[in-house]
Amino acid sequence: MDTVLELKGATKDFRGVYAIRDIDLKLGRGEVHAILGENGAGKSTLMKSLAGVHQLSAGEIYLDGRPVTFSSPSDALKQGIAMVFQETNLVGSMTVAQNIYLGEEKFLNRLRGLNIRAQTYLLSMNFDVEPTALVSSLGAAQRQMVEVARATHHDAKVIIFDEPTATLTPEEKHHFFGLVKRLKEKGASILFITHALEEALTHSDRLTVLRDGQKVAEGAVSDFTRDTVIQAMVGRGLSDELYGARKGVELPIRTSRSKILSVDNLSMGKVVRNSSFSIYDGQVTGMFGLIGSGRTETMKIVCGALKRNVFHGGEVRLNGKPVRYRVPRPAMRDGIVYVTEDRKLDGFFETMSIRDNIMVGKLAAGSNPASVVSMSQAQDLAEEWTKALDIRAINPSSKVIELSGGNQQKVVIAKSLVQKPRLVVFDEPTRGVDVGSIVEIHTLINKLADEGIAVVLISSYLPEILSLSDRILVARQGQIVEEMSAAEATEQSIMYAAVH
């Protein structure tokens, strides 16, 4: 095999946290190579290290047999590695031609010359895009063509795509793989990250599976089947003790008591499509899905943080009564709270103390704006909850920003629980949380369900879903596609439902 790009012992850590570790990778000339793995497996980090966005902490990159280093994405581009990112970086108000040559403008530019150059290049790639069209007028697939043209117009040897098909319609996907084929015919090598197994199996020559930052499988596509890939993606040994499988032994599966929420044909744009499911009180409903499955958006609609479509948006019933929330406040007053997946972004208040953060939950639950806030009540509340959730801080007046991730998460949870919810949605409750706090948060989730509260647990981490849930919902492409009891679910069966 004529190797274009080789990676030896690639390792990248972010301040001691390893994102990828000791990865070897070979990419042949004219090869299409798929990179697969769960959320957080290190796929994006690996690709970004190849494209110069990140610099490897250890390991070497060889391009055409020569060792190379990339100081920046533009440096990588100069040496022949182009990356097309997940979110497009095009300027909507400029034309296609202007976008392709963005950043390479001379002091004086003649639009005509630019258009002719762009036209020639686009035609050579067989791209059906008008160079004078404004990018804002293009569809997703055409934007992607522009993005590709921009990345490749100076003869990239290697082109990296980060989830190229996530936002495309089936027809656009078809176009995309046609494009991949043309690039291949021109001698370029392609690396692409994907969650869609079928795509990887049909359109690539070889594939690599990553798990927890390490390479677990690599080989020609013909050596793999859907099942063996899934096996490789989820098989795990590292953290089995932490997430002891719950089945049967210590925690019997809680049977449902009564239906608290039913959702029918929920839709929001292209993200949530005709999703239907129910939530019962007194149990933990796990919700699993890969990126683009719409699981967070689905629950955010239920909690009023997002709005569903006005027409054909579907129906949400709380205890049988139809509800439609425009903002989170009425949902909160009906007892539905959402514990965010990104606590820094919309979870806690960084200038405030633990006490004031928890108090905001209480403030929001009340109605009279002129009513007086009792400082002693706030103090009592803070002490009660720091004790209940074991929030470790010097005292309740400590600033939240000074706490560890686990303690910050507990503050956010306390802020929601003071509102006495009947339905709590935990979105990635243990992301960026230390091991000790993970156990405590899990205990808390179980306790809430035992108290009769309906708990929804959104997680990308299968062991977490399996060890906590009584019932598991699997989301795929904006829909809940599978419902299973925890007794029968396995990592394989969940992943099988989640990939497409």
Next chain:
Amino acid sequence: MSVQAGEQARGSQRKGVSLRFSQEGIVFLLTMLMFVGFSILLPNFLTSGNVIALMRSVSVLGMLALGMSLVVIGRGVDLTMVSTLVVGVVWAVKMANDGMPFGQALFYGGLLVAGFGMVVGLIVAFAEIPPIFTTLAMAPVIFGIGNPFLFKQDTHNAPQGVTWLNELGFGASFGIPNTILVFAAVALVMHLILRYTRFGRSIYAMGDNPAAARLSGLPVRPITVAQYMMTALVAYLVGIVILGSNSGINSRLAYTTLVYDVLLVVVLGGIGLSGGRGGVRNVIVGTLFVGTLLSGMTILNLSLTAQNFIKSLVMLLALIADTVANPRDEQTSQQGDI
């Protein structure tokens, strides 16, 4: 991952806290220095007449700044304050001079002013236009509603025979001018509102993190509207004080740089424009600083342009200090995620 993002944010936060703390302290120290300096260098500065005049002008500025701080803490800004004040008070005075009982006229003026505040608040809250643009555009709109439609003259004398208005402007209780007492009362009330009411605490939460406030179930939009209405009403109260102490009001006040002086007070005092920070104490410190500066420059007989030049420079420095001390770090906080 988020751990290190937290680390970064924590670093900048610590810096922010110490700088902000010292900003308030530094400004206070500078005020003292300036006061002592002016007292020694300018023979007229420490005369009782001047000190009282200083305190009086400071009161007006300080009360406006208290109103302004209410929106700035909630991550907003209100440049309509002076226009609102002028239109509300001039209209009330005109109605009173046309024969309406003064109390009734003031009541209608208050309603009008609350309406202005509500419109501004609704635009900010529901159309989600940044407050700076909303209020920049609304200020001439409000004044325009006043000038051709509600009144046409510039100067209006205070209605005759309203003793409490005279008392408010010129009287004194316990040896302290009433104007200053009103300032103190407004400061106290504002302090209580900000610190101890649900409304006040919600403003801090909103200013700190609007997304989290919304997700926690705070009524973000109603609070926003209420904020601008309250600010407008504070401005109206200040207008009445001005009417009392000048025995009249000139609508040309709306053309002055008063609103920028108010902003200067708020920012200098250490209430970050990024929201969620500061309180009444900061306003008072800022007021003393700007008041002393203005008074000194007036006695030095600096031209208006020179005064504006110095004020603008100070304002610019304060804004730079504010961005350094209270960075809006939404972007940096998300870097480094895997």
